[in-house]
Amino acid sequence: MADEFDVLIVGAGPVGASLGCALGDTGLRVGILEATPWGGAIQPSYDDRPLALSQGTRRILDGLGLWSGVAAEATPIQHIHVSERGRFGVTRIAAKEQGVDALGYVLSARSLGAALRERLEALPSVPRICPARAIHISREENALTVTYSLGDGQDSCRTKLLVAADGGQSSVRELLGIGVRKRPYGQMALAANVSPSRSHGHVAYERFSPDGPLALLPMVDNHCGMVWTMEESQAKAYAAMPEDEFLQRLGQQFGSRLGAFWQVGKRVVYPLALLRAERQICERAAILGNAAHTLHPVAGQGFNLGLRDVAALAEVLVDGLAHGGDPGSVELLETYAAWRYKDQSQTSFFTDSLIRVFCNDLPLLSPLRGLALLGMDLAGPLKDRLAHQAMGLTGKLPRLARGLAL
Numbered sequence: 392m393a394d395e396f397d398v399l400i401v402g403a404g405p406v407g408a409s410l411g412c413a414l415g416d417t418g419l420r421v422g423i424l425e426a427t428p429w430g431g432a433i434q435p436s437y438d439d440r441p442l443a444l445s446q447g448t449r450r451i452l453d454g455l456g457l458w459s460g461v462a463a464e465a466t467p468i469q470h471i472h473v474s475e476r477g478r479f480g481v482t483r484i485a486a487k488e489q490g491v492d493a494l495g496y497v498l499s500a501r502s503l504g505a506a507l508r509e510r511l512e513a514l515p516s517v518p519r520i521c522p523a524r525a526i527h528i529s530r531e532e533n534a535l536t537v538t539y540s541l542g543d544g545q546d547s548c549r550t551k552l553l554v555a556a557d558g559g560q561s562s563v564r565e566l567l568g569i570g571v572r573k574r575p576y577g578q579m580a581l582a583a584n585v586s587p588s589r590s591h592g593h594v595a596y597e598r599f600s601p602d603g604p605l606a607l608l609p610m611v612d613n614h615c616g617m618v619w620t621m622e623e624s625q626a627k628a629y630a631a632m633p634e635d636e637f638l639q640r641l642g643q644q645f646g647s648r649l650g651a652f653w654q655v656g657k658r659v660v661y662p663l664a665l666l667r668a669e670r671q672i673c674e675r676a677a678i679l680g681n682a683a684h685t686l687h688p689v690a691g692q693g694f695n696l697g698l699r700d701v702a703a704l705a706e707v708l709v710d711g712l713a714h715g716g717d718p719g720s721v722e723l724l725e726t727y728a729a730w731r732y733k734d735q736s737q738t739s740f741f742t743d744s745l746i747r748v749f750c751n752d753l754p755l756l757s758p759l760r761g762l763a764l765l766g767m768d769l770a771g772p773l774k775d776r777l778a779h780q781a782m783g784l785t786g787k788l789p790r791l792a793r794g795l796a797l
């Protein structure tokens with residue numbers, strides 16, 4: 392038997408790696424098992440996709456000692472502008488109105504990955520087992536044994552708590568016998584960096600275009616992180632289109648607020664589905680991040696939600712440890728799951744509702760959308776609520792999300 396852990400995290404994507412950083416200094420014996428080579432270019436999560444990070448996420452990353460490493464690249468969002476092409480309604484949210492320096496920040500997943508890796512490497516107490524895949528789980532008294540492939544062979548370890556953070560296609564979730572509710576959207580997200588001729592002015596645009604929701608997020612050097620969701624064949628066609636033609640299409644659908652688009656980086660497409668694991672916990676295991684809930688990227692909430700789960704689970708485990716608790720005990724896991732249920736359900740419902748309302752061609756809905764956007768712009772409390780939700784500052788927040796130590 393190679394190792395014995397209190398917590399074994401499977402998956403070193405943004406969620407699993409963040410949990411590793413959170414638990415690394417707590418006295419718990421933590422290990423991370425990752426399918427791809429450490430720091431390798433094939434790690435799928437750390438590509439150039441733009442991540443909109445909420446204020447709550449910023450605080451959590453700060454508490455984990457990660458923010459200082461990404462602050463120079465994290466571009467503040469001063470305004471959010473939501474509109475629909477060809478309709479009169481617009482919703483505008485300003486950081487100043489909300490009494491904050493920024494409504495959120497935009498960072499590439501690649502930069503976040505580099506900071507997470509650097510932090511984990513500085514935590515010698517968190518061994519990394521990779522490239523390795525969990526292939527079998529067996530239960531024994533007070534622990535789980537996880538068998539994994541490693542190179543040409545196999546090895547195994549025991550853990551009191553197993554955390555499945557191995558993404559939407561989670562094989563650990565399957566090995567644990569946990570089913571999912573999954574609804575493919577029949578859409579793909581097309582992501583790329585684009586350069587506009589005018590300054591982005593730190594505005595995050597969400598434009599409901601005829602092809603589908605188009606987000607343009609402010610990034611460093613006046614780049615914009617584009618995430619454009621559309622029907623699958625259209626997304627593939629846009630990804631393969633000559634650069635000039637694509638930039639022209641983008642300009643036609645976005646309008647002239649940012650001037651002309653003159654450059655586009657690598658275009659990548661992602662299939663989209665709404666997914667929720669039927670259980671977030673089971674005996675000695677918790678499911679986290681995309682493995683627990685995969686969201687449509689329209690509202691930029693997937694990682695933000697996953698990180699709030701990380702902060703909550705870490706808090707429950709640390710408090711349990713202070714009382715000499717077993718990290719895999721039913722009581723701790725149930726405390727975690729009950730705490731996170733509301734936020735997970737609301738965030739998933741909110742994101743899915745946006746898609747149902749704004750990607751719907753029913754003739755009656757179309758004018759109502761314009762009215763809803765206008766109404767939202769005028770109705771202060773509703774707008775404030777939306778802003779607070781987007782900033783990740785609603786509900787029962789973990790200590791880290793309140794700016795306190797873990």
Ligand SMILES: Cc1cc2nc3c(=O)[nH]c(=O)nc-3n(C[C@H](O)[C@H](O)[C@H](O)COP(=O)(O)OP(=O)(O)OC[C@H]3O[C@@H](n4cnc5c(N)ncnc54)[C@H](O)[C@@H]3O)c2cc1C
Pocket residue numbers: 401402403404405406407408424425426427434435436440441442443444523524525556557558559561562563580581582618661679680681682688690691692693694695696697
């Ligand atoms: C285009 C796009 C834009 C987005 N924009 C935003 C945004 O603005 N804001 C936001 O909050 N979120 C955003 N998201 C969502 C965000 O990217 C995800 O929520 C996040 O990547 C989930 O991280 P994760 O660690 O749970 O899963 P993943 O990123 O999928 O990582 C899973 C990890 O597990 C490893 N793995 C898989 N199987 C195994 C196995 N059997 N054994 C060991 N390891 C395994 C993988 O190699 C990988 O490293 C966006 C997503 C997309 C597609």
